[in-house]
Amino acid sequence: SQQGEEDPQALSIQEGENATMNCSYKTSINNLQWYRQNSGRGLVHLILIRSNEREKHSGRLRVTLDTSKKSSSLLITASRAADTASYFCATDRNNNNDMRFGAGTRLTVKP
Amino acid sequence: DAGVIQSPRHEVTEMGQEVTLRCKPISGHNSLFWYRQTMMRGLELLIYFNNNVPIDDSGMPEDRFSAKMPNASFSTLKIQPSEPRDSAVYFCASSSWTDYNEKLFFGSGTQLSVL
Numbered sequence: 001s002q003q004g005e006e007d008p009q010a011l012s013i014q015e016g017e018n019a020t021m022n023c024s025y026k027t028s029i030n031n032l033q034w035y036r037q038n039s040g041r042g043l044v045h046l047i048l049i050r051s052n053e054r055e056k057h058s059g060r061l062r063v064t065l066d067t068s069k070k071s072s073s074l075l076i077t078a079s080r081a082a083d084t085a086s087y088f089c090a091t092d093r094n095n096n097n098d099m100r101f102g103a104g105t106r107l108t109v110k111p
Numbered sequence: 112d113a114g115v116i117q118s119p120r121h122e123v124t125e126m127g128q129e130v131t132l133r134c135k136p137i138s139g140h141n142s143l144f145w146y147r148q149t150m151m152r153g154l155e156l157l158i159y160f161n162n163n164v165p166i167d168d169s170g171m172p173e174d175r176f177s178a179k180m181p182n183a184s185f186s187t188l189k190i191q192p193s194e195p196r197d198s199a200v201y202f203c204a205s206s207s208w209t210d211y212n213e214k215l216f217f218g219s220g221t222q223l224s225v226l
Contacts, residue, residue: 033214042115042202042217045155090215097142097208098167099215101154102200 006089006102014110019076021080023103025094030092032065034074037086037104046087051084081111117203117218118154125226128192132221136205139183145178145188145213148204160186161208172197193225 006023013019023032031050035043049056049065049072055068056063062075076083086104116135124130136143145157158168160180168178175194180186190197200222204215 035215039202042219043204043215044217045214048214096167097161098156099144099148099204099206100156103153 002095006087006105007089009103010103010106010108011029013079015079015081016075017079017109019079019083019107019109020091021074021087021107023072023102025089025102026070027091027093029067030097032063033086033090033099034061034063034072035090035101037088043088050064057070076107079109081109083107083109099104115203115205115218116214117201117221119221120157120219121222122223123226124187124193124195125193128212128225130193130197130216130223130225132188132190132201132203132223134186134188134203134218136186137216138184140207141183142208142218143180143186144204145186146200146204147199148183148220149199157188190223193223195225197226198223199208 017032027108029051031048033048034046037043047058047061047063049063060077086106088101088104090099090101118133141162144159146154147157148154155171158178165182176190178188200220202217202220204217206215207213
């Protein structure tokens, strides 16, 4: 069964705009991770946020985590056409390292 | 390190045949995951291993699926007999795990088509 659920399912924006994707999950977690997948390729890790952290930055990426609401958001600032991909959140449950993924958000950045 | 290596990249087989997918994790990683990705069901966790021991195989669809990890550098996922509904992309991933998972490294996947 899936642990996380992303929304929106699809997002289309213009280059230079910001993109925000959300993830909700069901159980207590150790950490939450965001991944990117280009069409037909394996997933690539973007950023990890631990359950005791609230916000994390990496380049143009900003991730927030609200454990009380069991939700996270991924913000990509100043988007580029090369950011076009699917983005997934993944969580492992407390005392368990099964990494489960949501359904993903398909991001299209138009040049 | 060459990353997680999966083989074959593509597999086309006929219904009823046995299919074996292979994975070589990153050296030093102690967790290995098998996932299946389809448009309808997304990315499903099939089974994962810690230190070569299967921990949770509740995601394995049915008895036709089996997975082994005979040593730290090799794992197989076998489907016998295969069915058209098994057509999907199968990913292997590995990570370093102590009290929690570090990031997962994914292989390029095996595109399986069962005719």
